[in-house]
Amino acid sequence: MKKQWWKEKVVYQIYPKxxxxxxxDGIGDLKGILEKLPYLKNLGIDMVWLSPVYQSPFxxxxxxxxxxxxxxxxxxxxxxxxxxxxxxxxxxxxIVMDLVINHCSSEHEWFQxxxxxxxxxxxxxxxxxxxxxxxxxxxxxxYFGGSAWEKVPGTDLYYLHxxxxxxxxxxxxxxxxxxxxxxxxxxxxxKGIAGFRIDAIINIKxxxxxxxxxxxxxxxxxxxxxxVERVDGIGELLGELKRETFAKRDTFTVGEVFNLKExxxxxxxxxxxxxxxxxxxxxHMLTEGQNGWYDTREVTFLEWKKTIIQSQMECQGKAFxxxxxxxxxxxxxxxxxxxxxxxxxDGIKMLGCVSVLLRGIPFIxxxxxxxxxxxxxxxxxxYDDIDTYHQYREAREAGLSDKEALEACYRFSxxxxxxxxxxxxxxxxxxxxxxxxxxxxxxxxxxxxxxxEKDPGSVLHFYRKLIALRKSEEWKNxxxxxxxxxxxxxxxxxxxYARTDGEKKAVILAxxxxxxxxxxxxxxxxxxxxxxxxxxxxxxxxxxVLEPCEVLVCQVCE
Ligand code: TEU
Ligand code: CA
Numbered sequence: 417m418k419k420q421w422w423k424e425k426v427v428y429q430i431y432p433k434x435x436x437x438x439x440x441d442g443i444g445d446l447k448g449i450l451e452k453l454p455y456l457k458n459l460g461i462d463m464v465w466l467s468p469v470y471q472s473p474f475x476x477x478x479x480x481x482x483x484x485x486x487x488x489x490x491x492x493x494x495x496x497x498x499x500x501x502x503x504x505x506x507x508x509x510x511i512v513m514d515l516v517i518n519h520c521s522s523e524h525e526w527f528q529x530x531x532x533x534x535x536x537x538x539x540x541x542x543x544x545x546x547x548x549x550x551x552x553x554x555x556x557x558x559y560f561g562g563s564a565w566e567k568v569p570g571t572d573l574y575y576l577h578x579x580x581x582x583x584x585x586x587x588x589x590x591x592x593x594x595x596x597x598x599x600x601x602x603x604x605x606x607k608g609i610a611g612f613r614i615d616a617i618i619n620i621k622x623x624x625x626x627x628x629x630x631x632x633x634x635x636x637x638x639x640x641x642x643x644v645e646r647v648d649g650i651g652e653l654l655g656e657l658k659r660e661t662f663a664k665r666d667t668f669t670v671g672e673v674f675n676l677k678e679x680x681x682x683x684x685x686x687x688x689x690x691x692x693x694x695x696x697x698x699x700h701m702l703t704e705g706q707n708g709w710y711d712t713r714e715v716t717f718l719e720w721k722k723t724i725i726q727s728q729m730e731c732q733g734k735a736f737x738x739x740x741x742x743x744x745x746x747x748x749x750x751x752x753x754x755x756x757x758x759x760x761x762d763g764i765k766m767l768g769c770v771s772v773l774l775r776g777i778p779f780i781x782x783x784x785x786x787x788x789x790x791x792x793x794x795x796x797x798x799y800d801d802i803d804t805y806h807q808y809r810e811a812r813e814a815g816l817s818d819k820e821a822l823e824a825c826y827r828f829s830x831x832x833x834x835x836x837x838x839x840x841x842x843x844x845x846x847x848x849x850x851x852x853x854x855x856x857x858x859x860x861x862x863x864x865x866x867x868x869e870k871d872p873g874s875v876l877h878f879y880r881k882l883i884a885l886r887k888s889e890e891w892k893n894x895x896x897x898x899x900x901x902x903x904x905x906x907x908x909x910x911x912x913y914a915r916t917d918g919e920k921k922a923v924i925l926a927x928x929x930x931x932x933x934x935x936x937x938x939x940x941x942x943x944x945x946x947x948x949x950x951x952x953x954x955x956x957x958x959x960x961v962l963e964p965c966e967v968l969v970c971q972v973c974e
Contacts, residue, residue, distance in 0.1 A: 417897065422611070422668040422692055422777070423736055424896050425462035426883050427512065429781045431744045432469050432491055433477065434836045437848035444836070444847070446492035450500050455865070457507045459785060459876075460883035463668070464504065465512040465613045467744055469497070473523050475582040476560075476802050477744075477834075479514075479615065480521035484600045501608060510610025512668065517597050518619045519583040526596075527584050534571045541593050542584045543576035544568060545626060554626040557637035561806040564640045576626075578619050578640045580802055588620045588653050598660040605661065611668030614691065618673050621650035633707070644675050651683060654690035668692050670738050670777070674701075685735040693777055696727045696737040699753075700746055709828040710811035710821065717928050718908050720753065725902045725913070728775055732900060737776040741767060742784060745803075747832045751790035757930055761787060762965035765878040765948040766926045769967045770911050772882050773924050775900040782837050785879040786868050790832040791857040793822065800854050804829040840866035878948060885946050885969065893917045910935065910962075914972065921972050927962040934961050943971040 417423075436448030446469065456464060468478035471486040478488065487494050501511050520527065529538035545553040545565075552565035552574050558581075565574035566581040576585045587593050601612070622643065629642040662669050671694040673684060685694050699720055705711040731737050741749030749771075754763045764787040772778040793799055796808050796818075804825055811821035826832070831854060838860040839846030845860035857863075868874035886895045894917045903912040909929025915922050922945060927933055941955040946969040955970055962968065 417733065417736070418687060419897065420692075421666065422463075424887070424892065425510075425668075425777060426460060426772075426886065427463045427465055427738070427777060427779045428456055428459070428461040429465045429467070429743060429779055431467045431782055431834055433467075433853060434834050434847070435782055436837060436839070437850065437852075440848060440850040441490075442848050442850040442853045443490050445490065446487070446496040446500050450496070450503060453500075453504055453507055453509065456509060459780075459880055460887060461509060461780070463510040463512050463610055465670075465779070466514060468514045468516060470516075473521055473582065475521070475580055477800075479516050480519070480523075480580065480583045481516055482521040482523040483525075484520075485603065498607070505608070510668070512611045512613055512670075513604055513609050514615060515601065515612040516615040517586065518616045519577065519579060519585045522582045522584055530575075531568065534568050534573055537592075539573075540587060540590050542587055543622065543624075543626075544573045545576065547572055547574055554643075555628040555631060555637045556626075556640040556643060557633070557635065558640060560802055561810065563637065576622070579616070585619070585622070588622070589624060594653075594656065594660075598657070601657075601661040602664075605665060605667060611662075611670070611692070614669060614671045617654070617671050618650065618675050619644055621647050621653055623647040641675055645677075651690075654684075658690050670694060673697075681731060682734050685731075685737070689735065693736050693738045695743075695779075696724075696739055696776065698727045699723045700740075703752075703828075707814065708810050709807045710814060710816055710824040712824075712828065716908075717755070717911075718906075721911050722905065724774070725905060728900045728913075729902070732775065738779050739771055739774045739776045740779045740781065741771045742781045742833055743779070744781070744833055745830050747828055748788055748790050749784065750787050751827075751832070755928070755930075758928065758965050759789070760965065761873075761875050762948050764875050765882075766928070766965055766967035768875070768879055769882055769946065769948070769969065770913075770924060770926050772879075772886060773895055773915065773969065774913075775898070775915070778883075778886070780879070781833060783833075785876055786838065786863055786865055787875040788833075788835075788838060788857065788863060789859060790826060790829075791835045791855065792826050793829075793831070793855065796822065796825070798855055799825065799829060799831050801829060801831045801834070804831055838864040840864050881946055891920070891922065891945065894920050894922055904935070909933065922969055923972050924967070924969050925960070925962060926967040927964055930964055932961055932963050934959055937972065939972045939974060941970050942973050945969040945971060 433444050435444040436452050437444050438447035469491045470481045471483040471488050472478045487497050526538050526541045552563050556564035558564040559579050577583050629638040632638045669691040671691040673694045685691050702715045703712040705713050750764045808821050811824050835857045836847035836852045841861045844852050845856045868876035894915050898915040898917040901914040904910050911926040936959040944951045949966050
């Protein structure tokens with residue numbers, strides 16, 4: 417595949433509220449991020465994706481934007497942003513902004529104007545629709561529970577919100593809306609940002625007839641994704657979006673795409689796709705049950721591994737996916753994908769290694785590089801996430817006790833990944849001098865950056881070596897552009913694959929099992945490139961014994 421600058425990058429996701437607080441108000445901010453740039457540089461990071469830092473009432477933690485041209489005062493000023501951008505650039509780090517354009521905040525001036533004049537120009541920026549026989553226009557359930565339609569006060573109209581009612585959906589059929597959004601995107605690109613992570617983008621195309629569908633739950637509603645999955649024509653919108661903005665420069669874009677239609681991969685992220693890349697959510701979707709967090713499915717190691725392999729094979733030679741083990745919406749990978757006996761530094765390194773060396777762009781979520789884990793809360797009041805409240809309520813309504821519902825939240829709450837970054841063993845994990853907006857995970861005394869800096873055997877040091885290997889002159893071509901070859905696919909505890917550029921070849925072997933295992937090859941295992949347990953520099957054999965939780969990356973020769 418064509419060599420492109422962004423294919424060689426390693427990206428770090430920052431959740432600004434929880435990264436580093438510089439002024440003691442308990443909330444992370446831009447100056448805090450600025451302070452930690454050298455840390456990111458040291459880790460080997462090339463691009464930083466900032467979850468939203470725009471002006472927002474924070475109903476959905478900034479994914480409800482009330483002014484796309486302003487920085488939230490919680491995070492600082494536009495001057496702080498410009499400084500961050502410039503300083504990052506000096507270190508060779510690009511800034512990727514979060515682009516939330518399916519919806520805005522109900523406090524955005526467009527929506528406020530629409531409410532004042534529900535039949536006027538600004539109502540046309542949204543979907544203001546007549547109800548049917550005293551009911552909403554259709555039976556869609558929003559992502560955060562309840563109807564996706566909310567009454568426009570003083571009228572018989574409803575407005576559409578696929579997410580919270582404070583997040584009205586923007587009308588992409590209206591050319592004025594598109595123009596406003598494209599201008600805004602270009603304004604940010606003019607500043608010199610590296611690109612965008614594009615939020616919930618699959619939702620922008622609506623079937624404007626808003627047909628009701630077969631209910632999929634006792635509430636008589638159906639998930640609003642029923643419409644998203646059936647409607648055609650998103651391609652025209654995304655093509656236009658690209659043409660009017662990203663294509664004019666060499667912008668990096670990564671789409672948050674769920675519910676992609678079969679066969680649409682290349683159209684979306686092929687060589688001439690709408691986006692540079694999109695996240696591979698396939699392994700994360702596996703746990704999804706019918707009714708939310710309280711009835712998720714058990715997923716076996718084999719199923720999880722095969723799903724990743726399948727994604728890898730599907731995009732081979734066609735596209736570059738972005739690989740994650742966690743993000744701000746997902747539980748911590750260390751708590752989710754490792755069996756209990758592997759939830760230790762060795763296991764965490766193993767998981768990181770198999771993820772970062774996959775074909776595609778590695779995204780590392782803040783705290784992943786030190787092995788942060790899910791956080792147990794004592795009560796639902798300890799949480800600060802709209803989706804967690806909704807999932808907790810659902811669980812209680814389904815008859816679960818408070819304890820059981822909290823257990824489900826402990827496994828799947830979005831706040832698991834949103835607890836403050838653990839910088840040191842001091843008060844509040846060194847995140848803030850004030851009171852943190854969300855509880856710090858108790859394990860910060862054991863799991864924190866400062867201690868790991870001092871320990872060459874730590875998860876943090878391993879991640880540095882891992883990223884350095886991927887980017888090294890010697891191996892870059894293999895790990896970035898090389899082919900992905902699955903190995904021992906049916907094995908129930910070994911995760912193994914090879915990467916090769918036709919000249920050099922490396923294998924990644926990871927023992928997710930409880931017992932040691934012997935792995936036999938037809939080729940010779942040579943130079944050890946990376947290991948999480950003791951290994952000599954060369955193996956020089958056709959077989960190797962792996963301890964439980966051991967990962968080994970080594971060169972193979974004929
Ligand atoms: O998430 C979009 C999304 O599709 C949701 O289903 C998401 O997976 C959610 O976590 C369900 O539990 C994006 C953002 O990543 C998320 O943080 C926002 O809340 C959402 O869009 C609305 O902007
Ligand atoms: Ca602050």
